Each structure stands twice: as structure tokens, then as C-alpha cells.
Amino acid sequence: MSETLATTILPDAQENPLVRPWQTPLETPPFDEIKPEHFLPAFEQAFADHSAEVAAITHDPATPDFANTITALERAGKLLTKVSAVFYDLVSAHSNPAILEIDKQISPRMARHWNPIMMNAVLFGRIAMLHENRKTLGLTGEQMRLLERTYTRFHRAGAGLDDAAKARMAEINERLAQLGTGFSHHLLADEQEWFLELGEGDLAGLPDSFVASAKAAAEEHGMAGKAIVTLARSAVETFLKTSTRRDLREKVFKAFAARGDNGNANDNNATIVEILGLREETARILGFPTYAAYRLEDSMAKTPDAVRGLLERVWKPARARALSDRDALQALVAEEGGNFALAPWDWRYYAEKLRQAKANFDDTAIKPYLVLDHMIEAAFDCATRLFGITFTERKDIPVWHPDVRVWEVKDRDGRHKALFYGDYFARPSKRSGAWMTSLRDQQKLDGAIAPLVINVCNFAKGADGAPSLLSPDDARTLFHELGHGLHGMLSNVTYPSLSGTSVFTDFVELPSQLYEHWQERPEVLQRFAKHYQTGEPLPEDLLKRFLAARKFNQGFATVEFVSSALIDLEFHTQPASASRDVRAFEQAELEKIGMPAEIVLRHRPTQFGHIFSGDHYASGYYSYMWSEVMDADAFGAFEEAGDIFDPATAKRLHDDIYSSGGSRDPEEAYIAFRGRDPEPDALLRRRGLLETPEAA
Numbered sequence: 001m002s003e004t005l006a007t008t009i010l011p012d013a014q015e016n017p018l019v020r021p022w023q024t025p026l027e028t029p030p031f032d033e034i035k036p037e038h039f040l041p042a043f044e045q046a047f048a049d050h051s052a053e054v055a056a057i058t059h060d061p062a063t064p065d066f067a068n069t070i071t072a073l074e075r076a077g078k079l080l081t082k083v084s085a086v087f088y089d090l091v092s093a094h095s096n097p098a099i100l101e102i103d104k105q106i107s108p109r110m111a112r113h114w115n116p117i118m119m120n121a122v123l124f125g126r127i128a129m130l131h132e133n134r135k136t137l138g139l140t141g142e143q144m145r146l147l148e149r150t151y152t153r154f155h156r157a158g159a160g161l162d163d164a165a166k167a168r169m170a171e172i173n174e175r176l177a178q179l180g181t182g183f184s185h186h187l188l189a190d191e192q193e194w195f196l197e198l199g200e201g202d203l204a205g206l207p208d209s210f211v212a213s214a215k216a217a218a219e220e221h222g223m224a225g226k227a228i229v230t231l232a233r234s235a236v237e238t239f240l241k242t243s244t245r246r247d248l249r250e251k252v253f254k255a256f257a258a259r260g261d262n263g264n265a266n267d268n269n270a271t272i273v274e275i276l277g278l279r280e281e282t283a284r285i286l287g288f289p290t291y292a293a294y295r296l297e298d299s300m301a302k303t304p305d306a307v308r309g310l311l312e313r314v315w316k317p318a319r320a321r322a323l324s325d326r327d328a329l330q331a332l333v334a335e336e337g338g339n340f341a342l343a344p345w346d347w348r349y350y351a352e353k354l355r356q357a358k359a360n361f362d363d364t365a366i367k368p369y370l371v372l373d374h375m376i377e378a379a380f381d382c383a384t385r386l387f388g389i390t391f392t393e394r395k396d397i398p399v400w401h402p403d404v405r406v407w408e409v410k411d412r413d414g415r416h417k418a419l420f421y422g423d424y425f426a427r428p429s430k431r432s433g434a435w436m437t438s439l440r441d442q443q444k445l446d447g448a449i450a451p452l453v454i455n456v457c458n459f460a461k462g463a464d465g466a467p468s469l470l471s472p473d474d475a476r477t478l479f480h481e482l483g484h485g486l487h488g489m490l491s492n493v494t495y496p497s498l499s500g501t502s503v504f505t506d507f508v509e510l511p512s513q514l515y516e517h518w519q520e521r522p523e524v525l526q527r528f529a530k531h532y533q534t535g536e537p538l539p540e541d542l543l544k545r546f547l548a549a550r551k552f553n554q555g556f557a558t559v560e561f562v563s564s565a566l567i568d569l570e571f572h573t574q575p576a577s578a579s580r581d582v583r584a585f586e587q588a589e590l591e592k593i594g595m596p597a598e599i600v601l602r603h604r605p606t607q608f609g610h611i612f613s614g615d616h617y618a619s620g621y622y623s624y625m626w627s628e629v630m631d632a633d634a635f636g637a638f639e640e641a642g643d644i645f646d647p648a649t650a651k652r653l654h655d656d657i658y659s660s661g662g663s664r665d666p667e668e669a670y671i672a673f674r675g676r677d678p679e680p681d682a683l684l685r686r687r688g689l690l691e692t693p694e695a696a
């Protein structure tokens, strides 16, 4: 602690519930006391504290060592981490106009705060010196990894550049932060502004559970007594699968596909052009030929060619399968006397019909057995059987919305391990999609800190207190997000920046996607899939048909995904000048890969929040598939052991993957778990793509 650098205390800081110590049970954020007006002063206090802490490091006259530089950096910024975690949870899960306005102001301010730290020449000099001498410092494995990651982070942010280049980088970062926030606000606004009111005659084909949630959605929109379709993905997908009204399917589909591309105030085209230009400039300043080359250097894949190699390997059989499926769907249209060419808004509807005909299976038949509460129990139970942890609901923890539930997680010996927040239902104040995040990360730097982990989903709420019923996709999402959650909750590292999910983007989906495998197992479904009215377990033959139907329509799903990943890669490998007309670029790229005309990108550019709301998945959308190669292969370890809860395999999974966070090299961690490199064919087999007409 430096005497000369007294921290400024801003007025009213002690009254601010974000700043003063939290007296709540387990020191959780006091959501019931936090108001939007608390954020800006709390952020200013946090920025001031953090800057003073960093200045104390750079002004330290002692020779740089691991403790006074790297560890000190890890300790710095505690208040900023706290305030940010609460703020971004609200921005994404429960925003309002005041919060969104603060978000707009704070995102460039945040960049202005971080730039001088990440580009501080004195600080980087200390880090670089330690990095240079790292072999002689007597570091533990985790400390070595932390030093390497810290050096790489600063180096890649431009800490080694000259002053002019640094100044330009700072400008770019600030502008990119602003653009990313603008992108997601536009998208949210376009999603919120649109809905389709369903009259009595518009309900044909729709399952009761859908109609009930359409009524609940209308009520949320202040239209009690009516029913509406919103642009939440789960609502759109169910509507497209089941509505017999082709005209309405077309309307809903087109609105969904046009989000952010409507030429209104929410249009994202110009935002994309500017983002891509600035990213290209960043890459050049840092000495890389393209932004993708820059991003991928710091990943498991390492190069754009390696990514393209994987995507192309999957693309060919997936496209072939999709085309043959398309012909089958077109034949079904003809059989029914339809005199039209299959359009994108028909695909899900006829695919569902074909699935019912072929596999004699229908999503709506299984939905009554997939009660949200039972599926939560199932997901928890798998974690108990694999890792020995238990979940107990707590009602005394403040939350940001009354629908949020909290569980205390304890380890095998009954010791407190984490709190888990589940925020499951769609509402207008929530972004679409599903995600995991945290309010506090695990670490042991100054005593054991237990994590506060969040899962957010967008499931339809049951109307009038009826239980929420999940589609098979929803149930998979639930397990997926708990997989990320476990990565956060089981984390067992010393340093906060290596905690839990702080791993490479193309590794981070391994714990989540791997966890989905348990959801699909008969051992799990037989116990937890029970009819919401009768309590009767999922009938054996329905279960069999459900499992058989899993591989159905995988050509479509894979094409939707891989085309999005390829276009992400193209955006970031081609010169930015090539994509000045975003729509034309999209069109040209889809033609190049032979995209079937009846399928649209899973994320069209103007709604591709993964790559434009921030840079986290920019040229990184392939990561899901990269991780899938590993998860398909990793689950094989349990199958080979003959028990999906095999204790020895589960222990390795815990030690090498779920608890090690970013403290190890991911390739080395995977090999430690599996005994070898991942074998990619497991993915194609799982998706049923090895038996395509082309590959056969």
C-alpha cells in the first residue's frame, strides 16, 4: 500500500449500496436497494480506486517481482469488478431505459479507463521483464500460466507500441465499445418493437402450451386477454414448426430474419461497416495481416486456416444432407397438394411433419414431460452424481427480479461452495438467448472466495401458474448453461483472472456442450421426465423415438451454424472494404459456399450479436464447433467406461477440465483428461452426418 497515493472518496460513496460493504447473507449484491442512479457514482469511485492501485504498482521503487507486480495487479480493481458484474447482469437480464442510457455512457468511459492501463509503458516494462526472466523466478505452474497470460494480454492490447500508435488504439477501442453497445441496443429495440397479434383464427396448429405463453407474453406487453408472437427465438421456432398458417409463418420468419436490417433507427448495417474497418486497423497496427489472424493467434485453433479446415470438413456432408432433406420436404409439400416451392418459413414446419411421419415423433408430444422444475432437478442431480455437489434452494438472497431463484451449492463434505442464480423466463426487459455469467468469481488469493454464478434463459413461462414446459431444445439449453455454471462453481484456482470460464473462446464451450450429453441419456430422462399433469414417467417408446429423432434435421442445423461461422471468418479475413455493402457481402459469400436457398444463416449479420455486440466471438463463432469436437470425443470416455457417471472418469473431468479454469494450457488439460488428442469424427457421428448420401 502506498501512502502517497491516497484514494479519492467521492461524495456519498458510503451511502451507495454498490460501494459500501454488502451486509447481505453471503455478501451478495443487495439488489433490493440498488437503483440506476447508484451506478455512475459507483463506477467513478471504482475507476478512481483502480487507477490508484495501478499507480501504486508503477510507482513502487522496489525491483519488480511476481508479488509486487503480477499479484498486485490481480488484487487491483475489486470495486470495479463488483460494480461491473451487477451492472452488466441488469443490462442483459433486466434492463430499463435508465439502465440502457447508463450503458451507453459507461461503455466508452470504460474503454477510456482501461486504455491507459493496458498501454502503460512502465507497467508493461515490469511485466515484460518478469516474463523475460520467468524461468528463473521459481514460479508454480499456475503462476507461470498467469504471468504468460498477463504478458500476452498486455502485448496484444498494444502495450509495446509507440505513443502515436497507442493513442490511435485508444481512440479505436473507445469507438468500438460504443459501436458494440449500440449494436446490441438496436437489436433489442427491434426485437421489442415487433409482435404479431393472433386472432381466434390464427391459432391453427399451435400447441396449447404455446398459446398459453403467447397469452402471457401479451399480458407482459399490457395486452391482457390477447395472444401475441414475439421475436424471442424459442417463440419464433415453435411458431414456425407448428403453425399451419403459411402466411403467418412468412410474416414471423421475415420479421425475425430482418432484425437490425429494417432501415429504421435500429438498423445495424452502418455499425457493422464501421466496426469491421476499425478492427482491420487494429490488426494492422499490431502487425497482423487480418483481424482473424490477430484474434486466432490467441486461441486453441491458432490460425484462420485451421478454423476453415474444420468448418469445411463439416460443411460438405452437412450441405449434402440438407439438400437431400430439402428434396424430401418438397416431396411432402407436393404430396399434400401444395403448389409452391419450399421457402425458408416452411422448412421447420415440414421438417417437423416429416419427423413425425418418419420417426413418429413430435416435439409437442414430449413437451408435457419436460417440466422446467424437474429438468432443473435432473441437471442438478447429474452434477451431484458426477461431482458430489448438492443444491439447496434459498429464499433469503436478494435478486433482480422476482422470478429469479437461488440455490446454495455445497461440496461433498457439506462445505459452502457457491451460490447459483437461475433466471429462466423470457420477459421484455431481457435480451434474447441464454447465457451464464457471474456476480463474483472463485479465487483464493486472500482467503477462499466462493463464486456467485448466474444462468439466464428465455423459456416461456406457464400461464396462470401452470408449470413451464420445455421443448427438447430448451432442455438442452438448460443443461448447456448449467455446464458453464459448473465451470464457474467448481473452479479451484488461486488467481482471479484464471478463474472458471476464463479460458480460450474455443475451449469455453467444452464444459457446457459436454454437459448436454447427460440430458439426452435414458437413465436421466426416465427418472426426471414426468408428465406435468399425471406425473406419469415418459413412456418407454416415446423415449426411444425421441432419442432416435435426435439426429433428425441435423443437416439443416449444421448448415445454419457452419454458414454463420464461415461468414464470421470471411468478415474478418477479407479486407474491410469488401463488406461495405453488408447485404451484398452476405449474399456473395452464401453463393460461394452454395448455401441452400431454403436456409437462412442462424445469425444474419445485423443480428449477429456474438461477433458485433463486442469482440468476444469475433472470428470466434466457430468455437462452438471446435468445442463440439472435444465434447463429442470427451463423452466417449464415459461410454468406454460403461457408466455415464463413472467415478474415476468424473474425477479426471473435475480435476483436469471443470476445476482448472485458465490455470493450464487447454490442449494439455484435454490430453490429461482423455489420454490423447480429440478425434474429430465423433462430432460427425453424433450429428449423424457420416451416413450422408455423399459420404456413403
Ligand SMILES: [Zn+2]
Residues within 6 Å of the ligand: 480, 484, 509, 512
Ligand atoms: Zn455456451
